[in-house]
Amino acid sequence: MDKHHFIRIALNWLEVWAPLIPIAFWISIFRQRKIVSPTWWYFIAAVLLNVMSDIMWMYKMYMPPYLQDNNWLYNLQSILRTIIFLVYFHRLLHRRFRKIIAIAGISYGIAIVTNYSFIQNFSTFSSVGFTLESVVLLLTCILYLFNLLADDTILYYRQEPSFWIAVGLIVYEACNFAIFIIYTQLMVSFANFAFGIWDVHNAFFLLFCILTAIGYYGCRKK
Helix, strand or coil: CCHHHHHHHHHHCHHHHCCHHHHHHHHHCHHHHHHHCCHHHHHHHHHHHHHHHHHHHHCHHHCCHHHCCCHHHHHHHHHHHHHHHHHHHHCCCCHHHHHHHHHHHHHHHHHHHHHHHHHCCCCCCCHHHHHHHHHHHHHHHHHHHHHHHHCCCCCCHHHCHHHHHHHHHHHHHHHHHHHHHHHHHHHHHCHHHHHHHHHHHHHHHHHHHHHHHHHHHHHHHC
């Protein structure tokens, strides 16, 4: 097996092994796990959903017709990611910001239900769903960082897991925003390019996982 083939395999399975990085650090923080609850549930779900997704994609020809499309797994993961991190940051915000996030969350829920009920099939990759995720989570994380930096207390960033998680999410959502907006159309018109550009998405997903792992590691020093 040459080096390029090994790299391609690693890239193909990146969405599976990347979430294992924060999971490994989460396992190591023992009593401090409650500090980052419920974020770990996302990474556990991500591993399971991405294993299923990659298997369905790589062995599509051997799958029955109803298991040949893995796009619904990405839509499901997007919804879970939005809900879990909304809940996590909502409880960390000052009361004046919680109302904004609550309104954003309710609006997101209504938009998602409307989109999958009347506009798009849940089995089709939804640029609308992913774009809504980016808008909501960017707003949430930016408000949280503003909340954090405006606080008069001395902040030790290395020991503040929520800071690293917020930064990771901002980088992931902001850098993939353009991909999310046009990806549905790319899959129809430029399928090969769409598959290739998803590696860019995966690179920022890996960075998000690494930054979250750094945040989990900081819990050990609290």
